[in-house]
Amino acid sequence: MLDRFGSVADPLVEINGLTVAFDGVKVLHGIDLSVARGEAVGLVGESGCGKSVTWLAALGLLPKKASVSGNVRLGSTELIDAEPDVLDTVRGGRIAMIFQDPASALNPVLRLGKQVGEALALHGGLSGAAIRAEARRLFDLVGIPDAARRLDAFPHELSGGQNQRVMIAMALAGKPDLLVADEPTTALDATIQAQILELLTKIRRETDMALVLISHDLGVISQTCDRVCVMYAGRIIETAEAQSLFDEPLHPYTQGLIAALPPLEGVRRRLDPIEGNVPEPWNLPPGCAFAPRCPRRGEACDAGVPPLAWKAPGRFAACIKALQAEPVRPREPVYA
Amino acid sequence: MLRFFFLRLGRAALTVALVVTFAFVVLRLSGDPALIIMSVDAPPEAIAAFRKAWGLDDPIWLQYLRYFSAIGQGELGQSMRDGRPALELVAERIPATLALTLPALALKLGIGIPAGIYASLHRDSLIDRVVMVTAVAGFTVPSFVLGLVLVLIFSVQLGWLPSGGQESWRHAILPVLTLGIGGAAVLARFTRSAMLEVLGQSYIRTASAKGVPWPAVVRGHALPNAAVPTVTIVGFMVGSLIAGAVVVESVFSWPGVGRLLVVSVANRDLAVVQCILLLVAITMVSANLIVDLLYGVLDPRLRSGAKAGAH
Amino acid sequence: MSAPLLQARNVARCYHMRKGLLGRSVEVRAVDGVSLTVERGRTLGLVGESGSGKSTTGRLALGLEKPDAGDVLFNGAPMPATDTLAWRQMRARMQMIYQDPLGALDRRLQIVEQVREPFDVHDLGEPKEREALAFALLQSVGLRADQGRRYPHELSGGQRQRAVIARALATKPDLLVCDEPVSALDVSIQAQVINLLVDIQQELGLGLLFISHDLKVVRQVSHRVAVMYLGRIVEEGEADLLLSSPAHPYTEALVSAAPVPGRRTRPRIVLQGDPPNPAARPSGCAFHPRCHAARERCKVESPLLKPMPDGRLAACHVAHDQANFLKAAS
Numbered sequence: 001m002l003d004r005f006g007s008v009a010d011p012l013v014e015i016n017g018l019t020v021a022f023d024g025v026k027v028l029h030g031i032d033l034s035v036a037r038g039e040a041v042g043l044v045g046e047s048g049c050g051k052s053v054t055w056l057a058a059l060g061l062l063p064k065k066a067s068v069s070g071n072v073r074l075g076s077t078e079l080i081d082a083e084p085d086v087l088d089t090v091r092g093g094r095i096a097m098i099f100q101d102p103a104s105a106l107n108p109v110l111r112l113g114k115q116v117g118e119a120l121a122l123h124g125g126l127s128g129a130a131i132r133a134e135a136r137r138l139f140d141l142v143g144i145p146d147a148a149r150r151l152d153a154f155p156h157e158l159s160g161g162q163n164q165r166v167m168i169a170m171a172l173a174g175k176p177d178l179l180v181a182d183e184p185t186t187a188l189d190a191t192i193q194a195q196i197l198e199l200l201t202k203i204r205r206e207t208d209m210a211l212v213l214i215s216h217d218l219g220v221i222s223q224t225c226d227r228v229c230v231m232y233a234g235r236i237i238e239t240a241e242a243q244s245l246f247d248e249p250l251h252p253y254t255q256g257l258i259a260a261l262p263p264l265e266g267v268r269r270r271l272d273p274i275e276g277n278v279p280e281p282w283n284l285p286p287g288c289a290f291a292p293r294c295p296r297r298g299e300a301c302d303a304g305v306p307p308l309a310w311k312a313p314g315r316f317a318a319c320i321k322a323l324q325a326e327p328v329r330p331r332e333p334v335y336a
Numbered sequence: 337m338l339r340f341f342f343l344r345l346g347r348a349a350l351t352v353a354l355v356v357t358f359a360f361v362v363l364r365l366s367g368d369p370a371l372i373i374m375s376v377d378a379p380p381e382a383i384a385a386f387r388k389a390w391g392l393d394d395p396i397w398l399q400y401l402r403y404f405s406a407i408g409q410g411e412l413g414q415s416m417r418d419g420r421p422a423l424e425l426v427a428e429r430i431p432a433t434l435a436l437t438l439p440a441l442a443l444k445l446g447i448g449i450p451a452g453i454y455a456s457l458h459r460d461s462l463i464d465r466v467v468m469v470t471a472v473a474g475f476t477v478p479s480f481v482l483g484l485v486l487v488l489i490f491s492v493q494l495g496w497l498p499s500g501g502q503e504s505w506r507h508a509i510l511p512v513l514t515l516g517i518g519g520a521a522v523l524a525r526f527t528r529s530a531m532l533e534v535l536g537q538s539y540i541r542t543a544s545a546k547g548v549p550w551p552a553v554v555r556g557h558a559l560p561n562a563a564v565p566t567v568t569i570v571g572f573m574v575g576s577l578i579a580g581a582v583v584v585e586s587v588f589s590w591p592g593v594g595r596l597l598v599v600s601v602a603n604r605d606l607a608v609v610q611c612i613l614l615l616v617a618i619t620m621v622s623a624n625l626i627v628d629l630l631y632g633v634l635d636p637r638l639r640s641g642a643k644a645g646a647h
Numbered sequence: 648m649s650a651p652l653l654q655a656r657n658v659a660r661c662y663h664m665r666k667g668l669l670g671r672s673v674e675v676r677a678v679d680g681v682s683l684t685v686e687r688g689r690t691l692g693l694v695g696e697s698g699s700g701k702s703t704t705g706r707l708a709l710g711l712e713k714p715d716a717g718d719v720l721f722n723g724a725p726m727p728a729t730d731t732l733a734w735r736q737m738r739a740r741m742q743m744i745y746q747d748p749l750g751a752l753d754r755r756l757q758i759v760e761q762v763r764e765p766f767d768v769h770d771l772g773e774p775k776e777r778e779a780l781a782f783a784l785l786q787s788v789g790l791r792a793d794q795g796r797r798y799p800h801e802l803s804g805g806q807r808q809r810a811v812i813a814r815a816l817a818t819k820p821d822l823l824v825c826d827e828p829v830s831a832l833d834v835s836i837q838a839q840v841i842n843l844l845v846d847i848q849q850e851l852g853l854g855l856l857f858i859s860h861d862l863k864v865v866r867q868v869s870h871r872v873a874v875m876y877l878g879r880i881v882e883e884g885e886a887d888l889l890l891s892s893p894a895h896p897y898t899e900a901l902v903s904a905a906p907v908p909g910r911r912t913r914p915r916i917v918l919q920g921d922p923p924n925p926a927a928r929p930s931g932c933a934f935h936p937r938c939h940a941a942r943e944r945c946k947v948e949s950p951l952l953k954p955m956p957d958g959r960l961a962a963c964h965v966a967h968d969q970a971n972f973l974k975a976a977s
Contacts, residue, residue: 046833061541084550092547099538107539109560109635119546154636159921170546189696190860191918194904198917219906246909260838262867264907265891273838277803
């Protein structure tokens with residue numbers, strides 16, 4: 001559970017004031033986010049909200065034209081503006097990342113065994129036959145049938161789901177403390193999505209690895225994560241334990257997202273869409289970025305950007321209209 | 337794989353056959369050979385005799401078949417200028433042409449590919465811009481202009497190098513440069529765009545995300561993928577080793593195949609022209625064949641298609 | 648009783664996939680004997696994973712592809728031959744909406760010009776009035792006049808899809824085939840477009856064939872739902888019934904795998920194995936290798952799609968046996 005300042009007790013990774021701008025246009029406006037050991041955090045939001053950019057920036061994977069500032073600390077290591085060799089040991093070794101479309105995320109001209117082996121050689125200190133044996137063990141672990149033969153296959157010879165398993169095996173090669181999964185099931189069919197989510201949960205249970213799951217799909221996040229951060233227009237606007245967030249969302253945007261989703265059971269009712277569109281990053285409203293679409297908008301909403309503030313134990317929302325829990329001490333800007 | 341190979345081989349043979357047919361048609365269209373060889377005011381009996389001797393009275397399809405089978409047996413006719421076998425005439429010019437085109441090819445590869453890779457890795461840097469401007473210039477300036485400019489500078493103004501002839505290796509420098517610079521520019525452009533395309537791919541980010549150091553990402557992940565489109569253009573360059581120097585050989589009066597072609601066309605020495613055409617077709621087609629096979633080696637996605645066909 | 652708006656009877660569509668160069672050609676049955684009916688003012692949802700043949704079924708229904716077997720009736724009459732006048736007139740009465748609105752729009756033309764185009768093509772209304780008609784259509788899908796003057800790339804994804812819908816409505820169609828119309832849109836925008844489609848249907852009495860992989864979206868818009876697996880319909884019935892108590896094990900797995908936020912009300916059934924390959928169709932019931940309930944019979948005998956006691960159709964030996972057992976017991 002988050003403390004009153006929005007931090008976890010023993011943070012594995014701590015992001016503070018992370019901002020990213022492309023060609024002078026800010027797309028990330030100061031992200032504060034900490035991830036505890038073994039925790040599963042979900043980052044949810046619509047396209048362009050900055051959920052992927054946050055982690056690409058943290059790992060130095062954005063193109064050169066992006067200007068990044070703020071802090072990302074992994075233990076005692078600062079990742080922003082770190083030397084390339086520092087980043088190379090962290091990437092894949094302590095924080096691994098997998099991506100949306102596994103077919104294009106794997107190198108088409110290299111054998112799968114070689115691609116996984118590369119990570120093993122870099123982070124596991126293995127060589128020769130040991131690499132192959134370990135790669136095979138990883139393939140077995142992530143449930144790739146006929147593992148030995150698949151090591152010599154190329155990505156195009158496997159299905160999308162199998163390729164995502166290969167990506168996961170590759171990510172596990174460095175025994176990372178944190179796996180960042182960026183829309184890992186979006187390109188996959190429903191039944192295969194269920195397989196991959198189950199695999200991620202199983203691996204986390206068995207290895208105590210932390211997981212950051214980035215997704216646009218509230219359902220996927222809800223079923224996989226302990227804690228959820230909802231992002232809008234480059235900011236985290238609400239964070240809470242998954243269960244309480246979906247039971248009782250505080251921020252009008254989160255409420256809107258949930259109301260816009262058609263239910264699979266129960267009475268069919270007309271959907272409540274969020275009117276309007278997400279603002280362009282170069283054309284943000286003066287105050288709260290959600291205000292123009294917000295049913296509870298007041299004049300004060302345009303006065304300034306609301307901070308992500310403590311609302312109840314373990315719950316934070318960036319909305320001045322959101323339900324306020326009894327403050328025990330004077331309210332101060334608190335970041336998750 | 338074997339089946340794939342023979343399939344491509346068959347296609348190559350078909351291409352050559354088409355070129356040969358084309359040569360036949362062009363030769364027949366360009367005028368009555370009897371009139372060209374015998375001159376217009378020869379006595380009609382002589383022309384008739386000539387026609388009979390060369391089978392020109394036979395129906396066109398029979399002539400075509402005869403022509404085709406002659407080529408099949410390596411019989412490429414005789415030069416009408418000095419009566420020597422056309423093939424022999426062409427063959428003795430090949431070393432001279434290769435003496436220009438091979439060093440030029442080395443120059444293209446040696447400069448074009450590294451420049452393209454460098455430019456792609458330092459996109460929008462000063463060097464990238466210089467490479468791109470040079471590439472566009474090399475693309476657009478015709479080789480005879482470039483050749484003449486080089487002659488003006490290095491032969492006329494500075495007097496460092498000879499402007500034509502084939503007496504020493506120094507005579508080869510300007511033509512090789514003329515050939516090489518343009519090709520290097522083209523290749524740099526291709527390599528750069530192939531690399532930029534690859535560097536933007538998701539698997540490059542994956543490699544970085546698993547901690548592969550950047551130089552190794554470029555070497556191990558980007559280059560093998562960028563090789564596929566680059567090989568196409570290199571193959572084209574290899575294919576034009578024989579006939580790629582027509583203009584430059586003329587500018588520098590270099591006695592290679594290209595100049596022979598120009599002279600033979602002017603003299604209507606049709607057997608020689610036809611022989612060169614055939615040779616060009618064969619080199620082009622062979623280069624293409626090699627490129628096709630290389631694709632299979634470089635890109636497993638193309639290979640597996642061939643494998644499926646083989647079982 | 649008048650004939651249903653759209654009726655497909657046992658339609659099949661095969662593709663020939665060549666394995667490699669000059670390799671033996673393999674017959675792939677993308678759609679394998681599908682029958683379905685779309686009534687006026689009603690929506691049939693078509694659900695399935697990649698390779699299930701749902702999109703091909705949509706194209707067959709519209710006459711964009713010719714079935715290799717079976718036939719498609721529109722208003723009780725067979726499809727006229729392609730490129731005849733009758734065919735073009737019929738095509739105007741059935742429209743299609745795709746997943747990617749940007750691809751469906753011409754980048755070089757203003758939105759209003761593209762919405763006007765069908766009036767010109769089918770010679771509807773006075774030429775002078777056509778632009779006003781186009782603007783009226785845009786207004787009916789919630790686009791302002793100034794938005795109509797913009798180019799496709801100047802609009803958001805949701806606005807583009809509205810424009811595509813407006814264009815589809817220009818010819819006053821009776822049938823709309825929507826192939827994943829909201830899959831590329833963000834959640835908040837998705838809801839806007841879904842509501843729009845539902846409103847339009849109520850207002851104009853359109854028949855809708857709604858193809859999607861998203862069960863939640865399909866349930867929201869559909870009166871009936873058909874579930875496809877490897878080119879065949881495996882279950883079809885009234886939407887709420889089918890999704891709340893699926894009879895076919897595949898539907899059951901699909902429903903349980905649908906990601907819903909909040910508390911899970913049913914255990915997730917995770918199917919093993921890859922999605923099926925239409926080029927290598929398993930024997931018997933095509934689903935049996937992934938089915939938890941599969942029996943010996945399922946491996947050899949292909950189940951027929953036939954009515955269950957509650958009125959829905961299902962193609963599953965086990966489901967029918969269970970239903971018969973319950974009937975006998977009661």
